[in-house]
Each structure stands twice: as C-alpha cells, then as structure tokens.
Amino acid sequence: MKRQLRHGMLLAVAAPLFALTGCDSGDTYYDFGYPRTTNNGGSGANNDDSRLYELANTLRGHWNGAMRYEYTDDNGKRSIAQFDAQMEFDQYDATRLEGRGQEIDAATVNGKTQTQTLTFTWAIDERTSDIYVVYDNSQKKYRITFLQNNELQSYLDGKRFAGTMIGVNNNEFIDFELSRYSYAKPANVVFSRAANTRAAGLEVEYKLVKR
Structure with missing residues (x-):
C-alpha cells in the first residue's frame, strides 16, 4: 500500500506525535505533527518502517x-x-x-x-x-x-x-x-x-x- 507523509494538526489541539488519517484513494497518511518530506519513490516503505520503530521507541x-x-x-x-x-x-x-x-x-x-x-x-x-x-x-x-x-x-x-x-x-x-x-x-x-x-x-x- 502506498504511503505518504503530511504535516497537520489534530483537530483543535496540538497534534500528537503519532496519528493516522485515511483518504478515499485507499492511501494511508501519517501525521506526526511536524514537517516531513513527501517521497513518492522507492524509499517510502523504509520511511514508514522507521515511523513504526519510532512509535515503538516512544511507547x-x-x-x-x-x-x-x-x-x-x-x-x-x-x-x-x-x-x-x-x-x-x-x-x-x-x-x-x-x-x-x-x-x-x-x-x-x-x-x-x-x-x-x-x-x-x-x-x-x-x-x-x-x-x-x-x-x-x-x-x-x-x-x-x-x-x-x-x-x-x-x-x-x-x-x-x-x-x-x-x-x-x-x-x-x-x-x-x-x-x-x-x-x-x-x-x-x-x-x-x-x-x-x-x-x-x-x-x-x-x-x-x-x-
């Protein structure tokens, strides 16, 4: 599944380090509350993996x-x-x-x-x-x-x-x-x-x- 990164805020409060939003295309967007570079190339999967490890390390x-x-x-x-x-x-x-x-x-x-x-x-x-x-x-x-x-x-x-x-x-x-x-x-x-x-x-x- 294709994954992209974007910057945003969680509703009216400060954005969490980890959140997920969906879209109609079926893509998954990770929202970490601070800017990330969008990469449509082959390294996207590695970026997603690093976010999962970041989640585990934060937990x-x-x-x-x-x-x-x-x-x-x-x-x-x-x-x-x-x-x-x-x-x-x-x-x-x-x-x-x-x-x-x-x-x-x-x-x-x-x-x-x-x-x-x-x-x-x-x-x-x-x-x-x-x-x-x-x-x-x-x-x-x-x-x-x-x-x-x-x-x-x-x-x-x-x-x-x-x-x-x-x-x-x-x-x-x-x-x-x-x-x-x-x-x-x-x-x-x-x-x-x-x-x-x-x-x-x-x-x-x-x-x-x-x-």
Missing part, C-alpha cells in the same frame, strides 16, 4: 496516571471502575515492534488501598499502526488506534499517552490518561470527551475490578 518506558474500565458486571449491568494506574512497556529489542509489559492498578476506598498487578504482551500492526495489548491472565485483547476518523482515537508523544483500549474479543473499554513517569502526574485527571460521552448515565466507582 517504551514507564507511564502513570489513571484509567476507567467499562465492563459488564456479573448481574449484566454496565459499570465503570476508575483507578490509578502505572504501565510499563518493554521492547523485546530495538528492532522489534512488540514486547511485554506490566500494569499496576491501585484504588483507595474507605481509607484502604487495594492494588493488582497485570502482565501483558503488546504488538504494533505494521499495516494500521494500531497497538494491540493482550493480558496474560484473562487473554482479553484490546486495540489502541491512532486513526483520526475514529472517535476513540488515542494520542502519544514523549510526555503523554492517552486514549482508549477498545475490546477486540470482548465488549469492554479501558480509557487511560497517562504521563511519562519522569513527569509530574496531573492533579486532576480529565478523560476524553468520547470517554465521558460513552460513560453518560453510568455510575463511575473508584475501585478495582479483577481483570
């Missing part, structure tokens, strides 16, 4: 912030649990678009703090640049997309990683707002408009849910 590391987990409880009720979260993404090596990771969740309820640790594998789809996360214990699979025509588009740069994990083999959503661990965690976490719209009418509880 790698420690992130902390908050998550909202939307799920169906044992009584068939749609529910949302919110909690603090830390995520670590490790690459198998610098030439791979995949790796392993760990997530540590914590919630304080009635003065008591509960935690849980989850491990997962992750991989970048070379065709779409979507990130797929599969949790070890549950084998639940989620997709993180950077497509701009998707209302659940995610955002990634060197300091911030935010968006939604969309359930693939399940009917769940995990909204996340994370910052690079070396930067201060925001005092008030604000989830995306899409996350808040989807959660309208549902009670958000501060608690952990076994996943």
Whole structure:
C-alpha cells in the first residue's frame, strides 16, 4: 500500500506525535505533527518502517496516571471502575515492534488501598499502526488506534499517552490518561470527551475490578 507523509494538526489541539488519517484513494497518511518530506519513490516503505520503530521507541518506558474500565458486571449491568494506574512497556529489542509489559492498578476506598498487578504482551500492526495489548491472565485483547476518523482515537508523544483500549474479543473499554513517569502526574485527571460521552448515565466507582 502506498504511503505518504503530511504535516497537520489534530483537530483543535496540538497534534500528537503519532496519528493516522485515511483518504478515499485507499492511501494511508501519517501525521506526526511536524514537517516531513513527501517521497513518492522507492524509499517510502523504509520511511514508514522507521515511523513504526519510532512509535515503538516512544511507547517504551514507564507511564502513570489513571484509567476507567467499562465492563459488564456479573448481574449484566454496565459499570465503570476508575483507578490509578502505572504501565510499563518493554521492547523485546530495538528492532522489534512488540514486547511485554506490566500494569499496576491501585484504588483507595474507605481509607484502604487495594492494588493488582497485570502482565501483558503488546504488538504494533505494521499495516494500521494500531497497538494491540493482550493480558496474560484473562487473554482479553484490546486495540489502541491512532486513526483520526475514529472517535476513540488515542494520542502519544514523549510526555503523554492517552486514549482508549477498545475490546477486540470482548465488549469492554479501558480509557487511560497517562504521563511519562519522569513527569509530574496531573492533579486532576480529565478523560476524553468520547470517554465521558460513552460513560453518560453510568455510575463511575473508584475501585478495582479483577481483570
């Protein structure tokens, strides 16, 4: 598939380092928020590959912030649990678009703090640049997309990683707002408009849910 690069902005906010937009021709456009040279020659594939590795290298590391987990409880009720979260993404090596990771969740309820640790594998789809996360214990699979025509588009740069994990083999959503661990965690976490719209009418509880 032919790929080209272009410069642009994400809606009315600063453009993310990684985003994707589509067009009617079937071409895929990468929008990194800063100027790139458009190359219609044979080196285009190599340029695309370098962007994927740049994505993997940016994802790698420690992130902390908050998550909202939307799920169906044992009584068939749609529910949302919110909690603090830390995520670590490790690459198998610098030439791979995949790796392993760990997530540590914590919630304080009635003065008591509960935690849980989850491990997962992750991989970048070379065709779409979507990130797929599969949790070890549950084998639940989620997709993180950077497509701009998707209302659940995610955002990634060197300091911030935010968006939604969309359930693939399940009917769940995990909204996340994370910052690079070396930067201060925001005092008030604000989830995306899409996350808040989807959660309208549902009670958000501060608690952990076994996943």
